[in-house]
Amino acid sequence: MTDIQNDGHRPLAYKNEGFLDSPQARSLRILSEYLEPLSHFHKERIRDTVVFFGSARLAPDGPLGQYYEDARTLARLLTEWSMRIPGPFRRFVVCSGGGPGIMEAANRGAAEAGGKTVGLNIGLPFEQRPNPYISPELSFEFHYFFMRKFWFAYLAKALVVFPGGFGTIDEMSEILTLAQTHKLQKKMTIILYGSAYWNEVINFEALVKYGTISPADLNLFETADSPEAALQILQTSLTRHHLQPEAVPKDLEAAPDIAKSTI
16 A cells, blocks of 8 residues: 555554555554553453453364353352452453353353453464454453463453364463563463363373472362352352452553543
């Protein structure tokens, strides 16, 4: 796309699509994937989230279909509980990767409870299309995986990891690493849902045996095998660690100035 308009003038830089799509403007595109979601989270008064990870390939009628229904039920129960929490902010909003499978189940359960629900979608050549249960104003499309991962971690107070493949394991491992290395400035509850699956897929005890993690690292997560058990863990931990008076995240305080600025 040429930089010169029909009238012979060069467009303003921030309206120049050719420049914005260029390698030189990559930092602007990255920043946009931070600021644009931030403005929506502020507008919708989203204080924090509970993130559901899991396979996009898992269908309700497939061999692991029960996990779809469990994720749907847990998201509904969690949303019903969180909507009863008083205050000016929406608390512990269900958030997923925005696609099918477990992600769809989580957004579906939250929507069925009448709550807002977030989808952080990623543009991929297959699998990943936004599911229809995401709140439209909270449905985001990312180009950069690392910016999507940032938003998974930044607002999350808890993480529920359902059975999944490479993507799920990658996302789970990143959060566990942040917790292990004390890079999280908050308590994040991490639940591995489906102990039979996770005990077979990842041998955490072997990691301890070979000294690649410490025995204390096994305390970074808990396991659950029913929506009711997972809900109890979430309610107990979220109440203990996050329902006392606390400062609003600085970026959310600043968001009105960002949103109203014409600069």
